[in-house]
Amino acid sequence: MGSRLAxxxxxxxxxxxxxxxxxxxxxxDRLEAQVAQSERHHSGEIRVCVEAGLPLSYLWRGAPARERAVALFGKLRVWDTEHNNGVLIYLLLADHEIELVVDRGLDRCVPAEHWATMVRELSRALRAGRFEEGLSQALAAVDALLVQHYPLAGDAPNANELTNTVHVIA
Incomplete structure (x- = not known):
């Protein structure tokens, strides 16, 4: 009960x-520019979402950050990309937790353990309070995977199906 109240x-x-x-x-602004730069090299879509704290309904039932990230993946329409290769990078500030929610196209290309390892590594910067650094590292890691599995063909530009703006929920 004490940890739940805390x-x-x-x-x-x-x-x-x-x-x-x-x-x-x-x-x-720097993170938004990093997303835009990244998307010049692959057909994937990256959304960054930073949330101050979970809504009361999530807290009441003890829901983990992952559950909220998956809900926002749908709400922000990251799942709705042409090649099913969208990625949501979600930071829950109150818990200093990061979650990567990956659409099925990219998820088929990358083993689940790889994603789990990425999250563990990125969490170090966040737990140390280096939020921009942690998110920037997450963007770079996701970018590398998208370039590997979904490179742009020739000079074809990315259709930029989702906004590059960091979505902040306070």
Whole structure:
């Protein structure tokens, strides 16, 4: 019960100011530019979502960050790309957790253990409070996989099916 209450308070305490301290506007702009640059080399779509804390309904039932990330994967329409190769990079600031939710096209190309290893490695920067660095590393890792499995053919531009803006939920 104590840890559940502590988590509830932590998630209610983290707000928009906390997000702005962790990722100021300039950091969000750099991440957005990194997404745009990445998508010039592959047909995949990357969305970055940063959430201050989970909604009460998730906290009440003790839901993990992964459950929320999967819900946002659908809500932000990352699943709805032409080649089924969208990736959501989700940061839950209150828990310093990162989740990678990958659409079925790319997921078939990369073993599940590879994704789990990536998340473990990226979590180190986040737990140390290096949020921009952790998200930038996540973007670079996802970019490398998308370039490997979904390179653009010739001079064909990426259709950019999703916005490159970092989605912030405070």
């Amino acid at each position: 988590r509830l308070l932590r998630h209610r305490w983290v707000d928009e100011r906390s997000v702005r301290r962790a990722l100021p506007a300039e950091a969000l």
